[in-house]
Amino acid sequence: MHDPDDKSSTFTLHLPDEVATDAFGHQLAPLLHPGMVVWLDGDLGAGKTTLVRALLRARHHAGPVKSPTYTLVEIYVISRIYWYHFDFYRFNFPEEFLDAGLAEYFRDDSICLVEWPEKAAGYVPLPDLVVRLQFSGRGRLLGVFASSVEGEECLKALQSGWPDAAS
Secondary structure (H helix, E strand, O other), X not given: OOOOOOHHHEEEEXXXXXXXXXXXXXXXXXXXXXXXXXXXXXXXXXXXXXHHHHHHHHOOOOOOOOOOOOOOEEEEEEOOEEEEEEEOOOOOOOOHHHHOOHHHHOOOOEEEEEEOHHHHOOOOOOOOEEEEEEEEOOEEEEEEEEOOHHHHHHHHHHHHHOOOOEO
8 A cells, every 4th residue: 555665655744732633634625636535544532533623624614523433424515525434443344344335435526534444454445645643742643645646646735835744
């Protein structure tokens, strides 16, 4: 999926607090377009849903944004674009992705944000971007990895907007 030696397809940033996470979400949101798949990687409580909330708020979603841990998917329609927020944490087997009929959500007219994609390994579509959040003191270390041409375009735009970021 990602070659760790290829620094051109990575972006790292320290997020000291939720305000910084929100700012990053506002920077990333307009770069995402229908057909893209973003995997969100991180431990429980790392800020995956917080980042999704920031992405949706940046696109002017005013309603609640909650974790889909128990529902598998939360659906948001913003400017006629479907945003699907998935959470596969509770999967016991990857085949549950198929059993739940989730493949039908991954379409050219939607943006799919996926928490715990490894729980649906082999079934969930490959990402354009992987966003990894790790605990770092009181903040988070954010890593973004591109896995497609579309992902590379997002990464270049992010790098130009965050001069403090490491690549």
